[in-house]
Amino acid sequence: MKAVVLEKHGDIGSLRVVERPIPKPGPNEVLVRVTASPINPSDLAFLEGRYGFNKPAPVVPGIEGSGTVVAAGSGLMGRYLLGKRVACVSSANGDGLWAEYLLTTASSAYPLDDAVELEQGAMSLANPLSALAFMEIARQDGHKTIVNTAAASALGQMLERLAQSEGILVINVVRRPEQAELLKQLGAQVVLDSSNTDFDAQLKEACHRHQARLAFDAVAGKMTLQLLESLPRNSKVTVYGGLSMQPSEVWASQFIFEGKSVDGFWLTTWIPKKNFLQSLLFWQKAQKLMNSSLKTHIRARYPLQEAQKAVMNYQQQMTGGKVLLTTGE
Amino acid sequence: MKAVVLEKHGDIGSLRVVERPIPKPGPNEVLVRVTASPINPSDLAFLEGRYGFNKPAPVVPGIEGSGTVVAAGSGLMGRYLLGKRVACVSSANGDGLWAEYLLTTASSAYPLDDAVELEQGAMSLANPLSALAFMEIARQDGHKTIVNTAAASALGQMLERLAQSEGILVINVVRRPEQAELLKQLGAQVVLDSSNTDFDAQLKEACHRHQARLAFDAVAGKMTLQLLESLPRNSKVTVYGGLSMQPSEVWASQFIFEGKSVDGFWLTTWIPKKNFLQSLLFWQKAQKLMNSSLKTHIRARYPLQEAQKAVMNYQQQMTGGKVLLTTGE
Numbered sequence A, B: 001m002k003a004v005v006l007e008k009h010g011d012i013g014s015l016r017v018v019e020r021p022i023p024k025p026g027p028n029e030v031l032v033r034v035t036a037s038p039i040n041p042s043d044l045a046f047l048e049g050r051y052g053f054n055k056p057a058p059v060v061p062g063i064e065g066s067g068t069v070v071a072a073g074s075g076l077m078g079r080y081l082l083g084k085r086v087a088c089v090s091s092a093n094g095d096g097l098w099a100e101y102l103l104t105t106a107s108s109a110y111p112l113d114d115a116v117e118l119e120q121g122a123m124s125l126a127n128p129l130s131a132l133a134f135m136e137i138a139r140q141d142g143h144k145t146i147v148n149t150a151a152a153s154a155l156g157q158m159l160e161r162l163a164q165s166e167g168i169l170v171i172n173v174v175r176r177p178e179q180a181e182l183l184k185q186l187g188a189q190v191v192l193d194s195s196n197t198d199f200d201a202q203l204k205e206a207c208h209r210h211q212a213r214l215a216f217d218a219v220a221g222k223m224t225l226q227l228l229e230s231l232p233r234n235s236k237v238t239v240y241g242g243l244s245m246q247p248s249e250v251w252a253s254q255f256i257f258e259g260k261s262v263d264g265f266w267l268t269t270w271i272p273k274k275n276f277l278q279s280l281l282f283w284q285k286a287q288k289l290m291n292s293s294l295k296t297h298i299r300a301r302y303p304l305q306e307a308q309k310a311v312m313n314y315q316q317q318m319t320g321g322k323v324l325l326t327t328g329e
Helices: A041-047 A076-081 A126-140 A154-166 A177-185 A199-209 A222-230 A252-256 A267-273 A276-288 A304-316 B041-047 B076-081 B126-140 B154-166 B177-185 B199-209 B222-230 B252-256 B267-273 B276-288 B304-316
Strands: A002-006 A015-019 A029-038 A064-072 A085-089 A101-105 A109-111 A145-149 A169-174 A190-193 A214-217 A236-239 A248-250 A261-264 A298-303 A322-326 B002-006 B015-019 B029-038 B064-072 B085-089 B101-105 B109-111 B145-149 B169-174 B190-193 B214-217 B236-239 B248-250 B261-264 B298-303 B322-326
Touching: A002 A304, A015 A304, A029 A076, A029 A085, A041 A304, A064 A076, A064 A101, A085 A101, A126 A145, A126 A154, A126 A214, A126 A267, A126 A276, A145 A154, A145 A222, A154 A169, A154 A177, A169 A177, A169 A199, A177 A190, A190 A199, A199 A222, A214 A222, A222 A236, A222 A248, A236 B252, A252 B236, A252 B261, A261 B252, A298 A304, A304 A322, B002 B304, B015 B304, B029 B076, B029 B085, B041 B304, B064 B076, B064 B101, B085 B101, B126 B145, B126 B154, B126 B214, B126 B267, B126 B276, B145 B154, B145 B222, B154 B169, B154 B177, B169 B177, B169 B199, B177 B190, B190 B199, B199 B222, B214 B222, B222 B236, B222 B248, B298 B304, B304 B322
Parallel strands: A145 A169, A145 A214, A169 A190, A214 A236, A236 A261, A298 A322, B145 B169, B145 B214, B169 B190, B214 B236, B236 B261, B298 B322
Antiparallel strands: A002 A015, A029 A064, A029 A101, A029 A322, A064 A085, A085 A109, A248 B248, A261 B261, B002 B015, B029 B064, B029 B101, B029 B322, B064 B085, B085 B109
């Protein structure tokens, strides 16, 4: 089979396509004939060696994707999945989805609804489930308003649409006028552009006026501090990305006297807090919305051979549609 | 009456003693003839304009202290307190305790147990109640080990003694060998000196070996980052002081992938979360322990006239006993 291999973390130039034997599933494993796999911010972090899993190079990247289960090792779950169209994630130790085949654990493959095409299905997990998770977190704590940064991202657009349907207001923070325009076209009521000179004042005003006490932050760096400074007392910033690749300077007084806090969100550790039934219902809800609120716009498709070009394309423009790697299957 | 007045925040040289009329209590207020008031880190923060309350200068400093209620305005609580020996805090808007008399709200004065002398009673609130609060927070979340920084402080010593009596292990972080010695003499099992060259490794080793997932941090700045780096996954740093006066650099990956979080503790906002009965029981527990676990060593006493000298003495050496301002009453 063909597989994209990263020879060295931090060096995108070391991505190459190699021939490898098709792996064989062991107990509780499935072999997936891969159709498509997107490039997400988490994949860029993985390529740079800054992701939550540290897999030694050489390694096949690709955290999520879709395909068809063509073989299964022993175990009930694998046999159930055999022949099914699935969304899947790479296992914590194994290779990823930028290949013609993926070997993963049966519990890392999720059957797609009939109405969900394989290309959309390749983007069923990271963004749709995170957007749904944010809504669930906001509802649980009774928030009527939330802030989101890097809000023109695929996840940001999903969050805006979900929030509209649930009557929650999103203060969307973007960094370019065309991104603001995109969100306004989705019907977003509040969009702030961090490239504006009076962004700090606008953010503070909006957070206080709408009593926003929960911010989801994909940017980190200075943005986390700006959020802490702008939110009213007793607010929380939940960091879910580090797009700025910078540390955040935070001050003791914000935590002590203003009752603010910072925590993090990672889908990989959030999902397992649900029991089996809760997870199933959560997945079904996501699948039902895949052709509406949770639909992702695809900007470009590349074959595995052009993985390097695909990554560079995505790095240059991380909003305005997803870049997919496809196997032609 | 004599009162110490700070003419300008950030300028200790502007502390002077002035003559002022004795204030008269209004409804729900009491007038306290002050006996003593300590200099705490929070007072230094107040003098520098970095505290949670911003009172415009000129202002009488002094956040906590003790005395006798000599007059009360209308209201049940004030009449109950009349003639009683009390610990008290300055109200959010009024002048503080570095004076011969304090006017404060009746709900800011707490009757002292007969066994508690007025000088000890002057230090009944900030440190003893914070130490008890930390123990309550640790117990609630099932922690068997906690970390504390600036651990040779009055609060740190109280925390170590309380923890011993409740079977909770404290990883004490100090910054000088003599402070480590002091804590070991109290029976502390784990004391780490941040001036050691291999402190980082020692802290990490201790946090992992003892599975510490909760750290109370009075230092902030680099210390908060060191704690985040040293604690195992799913840990929390609760900042309660900013002795370093520096911001902390924190990284998105610590929040996202390691499940860590940072929040803050301020006694002023923590106490009101209790209902009346809970507060009463909490105060009674503190008073019972004032001559044992919660006893404070007094290093020096100064009259109001020497407030400036007293502050400088305390600034130069913040551990090794409290510095009290006394009125001779």
